[in-house]
Amino acid sequence: MSQTQVSPHQRARFTLQSERLGPLPLINHFLERIGLEQLLDRHVPSDARCAVPHARALGVLLRSIIVEREPIYRQQETVHGFASGMFGFRGQEMEHLCDDRLGRALDRLFDADRAALLTEVALAVGQRFGVKFDEFHNDSTSISFCGQYRGASGRKIRGRSAPAITYGKSKAHRPDLKQLLFILTMSGEGNIPVAFRCTDGNTSDSRTHIETWNTLRAVAGRSDFLYVADSKLCSRENMDYIGRAGGRFVTVMPRNRLEDEEFRKWIQTNTPDWQCVWDRPNARYRDGPRDCWYVYRAPLPSAEVCSVIWVWSALLTLRQEATRRRNIAAATEELKQLHERLAGAKARLRGAAEIDLKVKLILDKHHVSRYLKVSRIVREVHLYKQARRGRPGPQTAYRKITKRRFDIECSTDEQAIAYDHKSDGMYPLMTNDRNLSPAQVLQAHKGQPMIEKRFEQIKTVHEIAPVFLKDEGRIEALFTLYFLALLVQALIERELRLAMKREKIQELPLYPEQRQCIHPTTEQILRLFSLAERHKLTQDGHTVQVFQVQLTDLQRQLLTLLGVSEHAFRPQG
Numbered sequence: 001m002s003q004t005q006v007s008p009h010q011r012a013r014f015t016l017q018s019e020r021l022g023p024l025p026l027i028n029h030f031l032e033r034i035g036l037e038q039l040l041d042r043h044v045p046s047d048a049r050c051a052v053p054h055a056r057a058l059g060v061l062l063r064s065i066i067v068e069r070e071p072i073y074r075q076q077e078t079v080h081g082f083a084s085g086m087f088g089f090r091g092q093e094m095e096h097l098c099d100d101r102l103g104r105a106l107d108r109l110f111d112a113d114r115a116a117l118l119t120e121v122a123l124a125v126g127q128r129f130g131v132k133f134d135e136f137h138n139d140s141t142s143i144s145f146c147g148q149y150r151g152a153s154g155r156k157i158r159g160r161s162a163p164a165i166t167y168g169k170s171k172a173h174r175p176d177l178k179q180l181l182f183i184l185t186m187s188g189e190g191n192i193p194v195a196f197r198c199t200d201g202n203t204s205d206s207r208t209h210i211e212t213w214n215t216l217r218a219v220a221g222r223s224d225f226l227y228v229a230d231s232k233l234c235s236r237e238n239m240d241y242i243g244r245a246g247g248r249f250v251t252v253m254p255r256n257r258l259e260d261e262e263f264r265k266w267i268q269t270n271t272p273d274w275q276c277v278w279d280r281p282n283a284r285y286r287d288g289p290r291d292c293w294y295v296y297r298a299p300l301p302s303a304e305v306c307s308v309i310w311v312w313s314a315l316l317t318l319r320q321e322a323t324r325r326r327n328i329a330a331a332t333e334e335l336k337q338l339h340e341r342l343a344g345a346k347a348r349l350r351g352a353a354e355i356d357l358k359v360k361l362i363l364d365k366h367h368v369s370r371y372l373k374v375s376r377i378v379r380e381v382h383l384y385k386q387a388r389r390g391r392p393g394p395q396t397a398y399r400k401i402t403k404r405r406f407d408i409e410c411s412t413d414e415q416a417i418a419y420d421h422k423s424d425g426m427y428p429l430m431t432n433d434r435n436l437s438p439a440q441v442l443q444a445h446k447g448q449p450m451i452e453k454r455f456e457q458i459k460t461v462h463e464i465a466p467v468f469l470k471d472e473g474r475i476e477a478l479f480t481l482y483f484l485a486l487l488v489q490a491l492i493e494r495e496l497r498l499a500m501k502r503e504k505i506q507e508l509p510l511y512p513e514q515r516q517c518i519h520p521t522t523e524q525i526l527r528l529f530s531l532a533e534r535h536k537l538t539q540d541g542h543t544v545q546v547f548q549v550q551l552t553d554l555q556r557q558l559l560t561l562l563g564v565s566e567h568a569f570r571p572q573g
Contacts, residue, residue, distance in 0.1 A: 020086075
C-alpha cells in the first residue's frame with residue numbers, strides 16, 4: 001500500500017494580515033504628553049466589577065472623534081479594524097467594548113466633577129506645552145438637534161442638573177430645531193481651547209460670562225489676564241464684576257449704545273486723527289486693494305468709564321458698501337415684482353394691511369428699511385357694465401363701477417445712504433485697561449475670529465451633529481469629549497507651526513500634487529498618515545514576519561517637527 005507524499009507547500013498555510021495604524025500613534029503621543037488617561041482615571045474612577053475601566057472606554061470615544069467619527073454603536077467594529085493597542089485596548093478587553101459599556105462610561109463622566117477635570121487638563125497643557133494664559137477669547141455657538149427631546153427640560157439626573165435641550169436664538173439659523181449652547185474659551189497664544197461649558201439652548205450669552213471668567217481665573221491662577229469677548233459682554237453687571245475682581249477685558253460696543261450714535265453723527269462733519277496699525281497686501285487677491293487698519297481713541301470714555309477705541313478697516317468699508325448696494329438692488333427687484341402683481345387683473349393682495357406686511361417683510365429681509373421709502377397709494381379703476389343682461393346694441397345702457405386698487409411707490413433715500421457711508425468699516429471696542437494702546441486693543445480683538453474657526457472644525461471636521469443620543473446627560477458628557485478632541489487637534493497644530501518657525505521652514509507640501517502650505521492644519525497632518533498600516537505574515541496562526549510602516553520623507557519630517565519618534569509607528573505585538 002503506497003503512502004501519499006505531502007509537499008512542504010501544502011503543510012505551510014501562510015496568511016497576510018493587514019492592520020491599520022492611521023494617525024493614531026501620533027495622537028497617542030499627544031494624549032500621553034497631556035496625561036489625559038491618568039486624569040480621566042482619577043476623576044472618573046472605575047470599580048472592580050468593570051471589565052473595561054471608564055477612562056479607557058472614554059479614550060476610545062475620544063480617539064474615534066479625532067480619527068473615524070463613527071457612531072457609538074460602531075466603536076467595537078472600528079477598534080477591530082486597527083492594530084492592537086492603537087485605541088488603548090488589547091486582547092480580550094475588546095470583547096467588552098459594546099455600546100452599553102461606552103454609555104455607562106459617559107454616565108460616569110457626567111456624574112464626575114467635570115469642571116475640576118477640565119481645569120486640571122488646562123493646567124497640564126500649560127505646564128507641559130508652555131501655553132501662556134495671559135489672554136483668553138470667549139464665544140459660543142448653538143448645536144442643533146433633530147429629535148423632540150420632550151424630557152430634556154433641565155431635569156436632575158442622579159442629583160446633577162442636565163442642560164435643557166430647547167428652542168432658542170439659533171446661531172445656525174435653524175429656529176425650527178431645539179439646541180444646546182456650546183461655550184468655548186481658548187488661549188490668545190496658540191488658539192488652544194482651555195475651557196468649555198454646555199448650557200441650556202435658550203441661554204443668553206450675556207448671562208454666561210461671569211461663570212466663564214471665574215473658571216478662567218482658576219486656570220490662570222490670577223485675575224489680571226485679558227478677557228476678550230463679543231458685544232454680549234458689554235453689560236454693566238459683567239463689566240463691573242470683572243473690574244472689581246481685578247480683571248481686564250476687551251469687548252465690542254453694541255450699536256444701540258448712545259456713544260456709538262454720537263460718534264457716527266460727529267464723523268459726518270469731522271475727521272478723526274486715525275492711527276495706521278497695518279498696511280499690508282490683500283491676502284485673498286494679489287492685485288486687490290490693500291488691507292489697511294486704523295484706530296482712534298475717543299476723547300470721552302464710555303458711561304462705565306471705559307476706554308472707547310474706534311477701528312476702521314479699509315476692506316471692511318468696501319464690503320459693507322458692496323453689501324448695501326446688493327441688498328438695495330435685491331429689495332428693489334422684489335418690490336418691483338410686488339408692484340406688477342398689484343397691477344395685474346388677478347391680484348390677490350387687496351387689503352392695505354396685507355400689502356403693508358408684505359412690504360415690511362421685504363425690507364426687513366434685506367435690511368434696507370433705512371434706505372428705501374415705500375408708500376402705499378390708492379388708485380380708482382373705472383369699469384362699465386351693462387345695466388341689463390343681453391346682447392349689447394346701440395341703445396344698451398351701461399352703469400359705471402368704480403373700484404379701489406392699491407399700488408406701491410418706492411424711492412431711495414440717498415441722504416441716509418450717504419450718512420451711513422461715512423462710517424462704513426468702523427466699529428467701536430471697549431476696554432477697562434487704560435494702559436493698553438489702541439493698537440494693542442485692536443490686536444487683542446483680531447484674535448477673536450479664530451474661535452469661529454474652532455467652531456467650524458467641531459461642526460464640520462468632527463461632525464458633532466447629528467447627535468444619536470437621547471439622554472441629555474450622556475450628550476453633555478459626549479460634548480466634553482468633543483472639547484478634548486478639539487484641544488488635542490489644536491495642540492498638534494500649534495506644535496507644528498512653532499517648530500516650523502523655530503527651524504525657519506516657510507512651507508510644507510501638504511496640499512494635493514505636492515503644493516505648498518504656509519499654515520498647516522491638523523486635518524492635513526492626520527490625512528497624510530491616514531493610510532499608514534502594517535502587515536503580518538502568519539503561518540497556521542503564528543506570526544512569521546512583520547512588515548512595518550514605510551514612512552515617506554515628508555512623514556518623517558513631520559514627526560521630527562512634532563517631536564514624535566518613528567518607533568511610535570512600529571508598535572510591538
